[in-house]
Amino acid sequence: MVVIVVIVTRVRETRIKWARNCGCSIRCWVQGKEIQSIGDKVGVGCMVGACHSCENCKNDLENYCPKSIFSYNATYYDQTRTYGGYSDVMVANERYVILMPENLPLDAAAPYCVLGSRTSPSKEKEAIQHLGADSFLISRNPDQMQAAMNTLDGIIDTVSAVHPLQPLFGLLKSHGKLILIGAPEKPLELPVLPLLMGRKLAAGSFTGGMKETQEMIDFAGKHNITADIEIIPMDYVNTAMDRLSRADVKYRFVIDIAKTLNIA
Amino acid sequence: MVVIVVIVTRVRETRIKWARNCGCSIRCWVQGKEIQSIGDKVGVGCMVGACHSCENCKNDLENYCPKSIFSYNATYYDQTRTYGGYSDVMVANERYVILMPENLPLDAAAPYCVLGSRTSPSKEKEAIQHLGADSFLISRNPDQMQAAMNTLDGIIDTVSAVHPLQPLFGLLKSHGKLILIGAPEKPLELPVLPLLMGRKLAAGSFTGGMKETQEMIDFAGKHNITADIEIIPMDYVNTAMDRLSRADVKYRFVIDIAKTLNIA
Structure with missing residues (x-):
């Protein structure tokens, strides 16, 4: 499993979404084994790596692997740091790439890559x-x-x-x-x-394994279920975090990276 | 379910055992519907009553009935107090009577009517x-x-x-x-x-329901499994309680009521 999904689409076309500092949805470029094809809508959730040999990994529960690598604030196999959905370009092992149903809008489906909800x-x-x-x-x-x-x-x-x-x-x-x-x-x-x-x-319960997550997303696609979201620009993140701490969101913030991330 | 098991055997023949202030094993006299017969070896565990109409009771889980009545320190249907295994004679609704396998000695099987074990x-x-x-x-x-x-x-x-x-x-x-x-x-x-x-x-998890308890006792009988016990006389109870608090018992105290309870 060394096949790498390389995301190299132009930023304006890329629909990278982020929710609560751990999820993103992206258009992708696939190199190697084609589970996904060029132009497919895909997502990456909380995880980007694991040991792939322990009992949990063998049972499609990478999320409980003691060596699982978070997609943000973690150290990847090559010792680089992971930044999650705060990026315009992302490279991920195909095992950690979720195929998003064509009928679901990426922004309203992005929260499904991660956990939870808030109410008040x-x-x-x-x-x-x-x-x-x-x-x-x-x-x-x-x-x-x-x-x-x-x-x-x-x-x-x-x-x-x-x-x-x-x-x-x-x-x-x-x-x-x-x-x-x-x-x-x-x-x-x-x-x-x-x-x-x-x-x-x-x-x-933590996030699901990749198999479970794909099944959940497929179910959402089949029944056309999307999340209620509030789209925000990148520079609104700190305000959004403050509002999150007061449960003041209906019901997920999603950052429109493509339109608002400033590229050097 | 108003059939009553009446225990009236002579004290010297009765093998009433008690373990950790909530269980007893007894010889019984049966009146009415004969699930047990005169002379059968039987036991009574932690419970002697419940509502018998709630979801738990209907599912043979009287132990989780909100109106379940403990066999000790509780108030029975008729407002009398229950004294558990500290008695030489006991009356119990047949639903709460466990039939003890013939091959198991009552003293070493008595602990099965109740819960747990201790080690150190x-x-x-x-x-x-x-x-x-x-x-x-x-x-x-x-x-x-x-x-x-x-x-x-x-x-x-x-x-x-x-x-x-x-x-x-x-x-x-x-x-x-x-x-x-x-x-x-x-x-x-x-x-x-x-x-x-x-x-x-x-x-x-609390004690089992009556059906579960009977199944467990039957299993013990079938495989000839008994508990390791230490038989004590009635006047040793307070010392036993002190020893219990220090986990100083291998592994259950059982009171020989028949031989040591003084009858007025």
Whole structure:
């Protein structure tokens, strides 16, 4: 697996998108084994490398390989630094290139290359009317929380700040699952009795492996599912980061690199 | 389900055993529907009642019924107090009566009606030579812990004291499972990143449902598996509790109620 996808399209034509400092979507030039062809719409997610020989890699779970290489802020095989989607040109091993369905716009599909979503209490109306949520529960509202006790089969917890888990376990039915995908800097408090008495669990999940990711993107293409995004220029990144920290985004920032990245 | 198992055998013949204040094994007298017959060896575990109409009860998981009634220190349907295995005579709904295999001695099988086990560093030789353990790892030994990093598929954590989970997650391979069956009084610290980066999980498990428990006991009977026990008289209970708190028991205390309980 030394085939390299080389991205050399002109910047104006390249649709490089970035979401939350780890994803990008790109037009590509393919050299070697042609899983992708010249002009295909492709994406690169969080990863650009792994050992390819461990049990996880053999099971298409490169994301759990202890030697996996992030596409940003990491050291590549050749000791160069990875910069993720902040680039106008990118070179990636074809294993880490996702083929994007032709029918999906690159900008609104870009967030699928990476993880998660954010919401906030102010988005209740939109969540129900626009996104089709059956219900909207605000975890800081004790009455709503009390009414929803023991009703949920599972919770996907995207919160990256330190937060109490006890109320979330309270929402779960017996045998319910709390899936953590946010990464708080400090450990969370794990109340053990609710786990024991309800056979509940707390599990973590990171980004998918490349096979899983391709399947997810293909599914999105088949059903024409795109993400709600807010397109921003490159020089808006710091403001976007501030807004992200306040959960003030519907629901993903995507940088239009092609139009706004200044090339020397 | 109103059929009642009445235990009225003479004390000298009754083999009532108790383990860690929640289990007992008894000879029984059966009234009504004869799932058990007079003279059968039976046991009662942690539970003696539940609602019998919720989803958990319908799925033979009375142990997770929110209205389940413990066999000790709880209030029964008729508002009387339950005393568990500290009694010479016991009345139980037949749903909560476990039929003990004829070939198993009641004392050495009694611990199976309840949960868990205890060990300590001093038991290494015995664990390997007598119990057939493949390996013995002391979690306070940093060298042993380091050598065992990322090698385990699962850990059953019986520790009831507050203890760090981070080293245990370190022992698990990707997708490994930490099953907590001890109940520390305070929350444990849950390091989230190891869960995320390794798709690991922490889950709780309580005693089994009656169906599961009967299956486990039948399995033990079929394969002639008994627990290692230390038989004690009733007046040794407080000493036993002190020893338990120091993990000084191989591996379960069982009280010989029949021989040592003083009847007024």
